[in-house]
Amino acid sequence: MKSISCEQPGSLIHQNISIPPLKPGEVQIRIRQIGVCGTDLHAFAGNQAFFTYPRILGHEIAATVSQTNGSPFQPGDPVVVIPYLHCGKCSACQSGKTNCCSNLKVLGVHTDGAMQEYMSLSGDLLLACPQLSWEEMAMVEPLSVAAHAVKRAGIQTGDEVLVMGCGPIGLAIMVFAHLAGARVTALDTNRNRLQLAKDYFFAGTTIDAKQMESAPEKKTNFSSAFQVVFDATGNKQAMESGPYFAGHGGSFILVGLYKDQLCFHHPSIHAKELSLLCSRNATKADFLEVIKVLSQKKFPTEKYHTHDLPFDEVPERFSQLTDPSMQVIKAMITF
Template identity: 65%
Template sequence: MAIRYAFSIFTGTMELRQPKQMKAISCEQPGSFVNRIINVPPLRTGEVQLKIKQIGICGTDLHAYAGNQAFFSYPRILGHEIAAAVSQANGSAISEGEKVVVIPYIHCGTCIACQSGKTNCCETLQVLGVHTDGAMQEFLAVPEGLLIPTPQLTWTEMAMVEPLSVAAHAVKRADVKQGDQVLVMGCGPIGLATMVFSKIAGATVTAMDLNLERLNVANSSFSADHILSPVQEGDTRSQNPVHKSKYQVVFDATGNKQAMESGPFYTCHGGKYVLVGLYKDNLCFHHPSIHAKELSLLCSRNATKEDFLRVIQTLENKQFPTEAYHTHTLNFEEIPNKFNELMMPSNQVIKAMVQLS
């Protein structure tokens, strides 16, 4: 442990000063969380210290814990869906005690992507909780430019902003329009949010999943107009890969290789196929099929500040079913022992939240 020395003007002597410490939970390796006591890092110029209040659990966190997350190394403090309060303003324009959402994407601001406004896919992007330590700790220091004050939202709504922004960004990237037929593959948290933002854009939405319970939830609570099981059409994919479909936009939100490779089958001629889910290895598409359809294959990664601001407004206007989205809550201390429960299909987890005191 590092020990700091301070000079006392009253006694003229050097005094030992222990650094302030905090609780943290580290994913040391796949399948293993460890409780730790670590030093609160000193603030650098331009940084603000945050007291973490609530953290959303993302598919990225689940994949990291399972050992199949791309762009990842261990050990790592997870957590990038963040609701926090400012504990040290450090000369910033944001006041101490102010409620803030964190944009967890640390970008350079100078690369081609950043210069064109695509900070979400910066060439040297560092995502909190993925490439660098995240919010599963009591305090976190971040650049002031990554903070958005959200005085009108609850802590739970604030922790939803990041995943909802990922969905809103995907819908914007696909340029979903009034009257479009949209298919969303995967009824996890990103897929369900993508359905809602597609509906807000004016589309007719079909939800696809192997899980019938998830399909019913998509239909009853997340604006899906129709539901579809891939089993219904599975046999015809190999027989007729250039399938005449009605869906102008198809989103994959599964991250599953087989599902992702089937997407072009469901996309109409001249349509768009958007990969929102992430698979850590190669994907293979039948080129004559996607060529015949003049298919636009798009990837959608993270979100921009504009997406965050739009989502915050959507939540303020009560246009998103937050109660249906938030299904489970853990206390911070419960993570090592109960995190496995979030991965059990029988528990029907959509969005789990971790609460800190």
Template identity: 45%
Template structure:
């Protein structure tokens, strides 16, 4: 079985893997697509928290259901994706319906080996019906669900100004889901290529380049002096996260989607006088997956818009490092296992 392993930061190796055998309450998938996300890039760089090597990457997956146990309603051969956050079911978070932040969570491709393999065994509860979507589309449900969950956490109301910091794949998905919720979205990034993508592909009117524009002045102008009532970070960059505290309106909510290793800092008086709310958004729930799939089926999201680079598994080792270079214009790289 073909297997691509990240053996240490900066290095991949192709190895022969063992084809999994069916276990109780598990399913075996033939992997057809693997989307590359920021977590994979950070793992390659050596900057991903909670990470150990060697590791098989890949959690944005689409595949064919080969065989399964205890998965009522599913059929062998059908296209599926998975919710790649494997949970314990007994901790306080799980008992409260928050399996996305299980205290003993094992994220596929992060805490345990992921989908850059021909065949992958997953818990049957993680299966999600394809509902007629293509393999490309199914591999994009998970990253878009991250944005859907963050939007739900923020409690966005129609007409609110929502600032999304970071126009990478997660940030772009967050922007689109915020638009679906009725928000007036403002995109903030340092890369003009990505800001142009926001304008041209997502129809976002308000874009700000943090390296070229006075961000606070631009936000004051766009919001008629109010500042955004929702700020969402999708950079995982410490400087960007800390700076964005100053962009909040009084009474605003700040949602941290991106993740980095250091401690954040902000002025307590400035935060307090705003009666601001700070929250994190981790992973996504089954309801978020269903919301994204429904939005795709209704034509509110065209997931193929996000795919800018395509490679076969055999090309990943020699190509992966180039995806770290912003000048290459990567939004979403998609690995075909065919």
């Protein structure tokens, strides 16, 4: 079968590999559509944490069941894949936090992912989604990451929420924060992204970070203004500035991932009794919540999905997705 491997940073190549055999309890799936994640782009660029080469990328997966071996799924069933392979035995798994299993392996990161025609996976990792389109199904995983972060934050109706970063995860956080009853402010350096956040992703207010840098007095208007601050940038400077915007008794949730150390001014965060939280991946409950939101048409999918890339053209065109002039939000690989 066809596959695409990231052999080293900057290199994606076509390969023909064997279709994996089915083990008891497993389901063979035919990949139909894959969302391109920031994780994939960082892996391609060579700056992704928790990553080794070579690797078949892809963990935002829409598929159909091809064969089963002792599973209740039937051939032809449309399914979303939960791409987090957890052990079920560690303390995190035992407490229901399978998203941060101490032995976690994520498809497309720690083990091979969906840039291949077929995969064989445990039936426990599949969710039937007959009510969703391929496009919506391939969005479920990133939206679940956003939904999980919002759940971690414990947002109350009327909370003022700041989302730093208007990439695909940041925009999704805005929607789920809005659905939780928050008033949302978006911060970014990209004016086009800020306008998109305001027009379609429920940001009532926007902050241009570039203007704030050039006129520091504008920053004081937002000092300690928010009950909840989310970082969805993965940028060191932005992440270290997050506590500045959080109010006393507030929360700062790190959703973006930075490869190295971060530094916070302890007296400042201590004075605020700031809750500093990390949010990683998502749980099955988050996936089910997102499927419900998508089936109710509460998410602006048509504005989220901006680009398509045929599977056979991925090695030649993948680098285009990192070009700022392309204004990519969510690209989809189609089979």
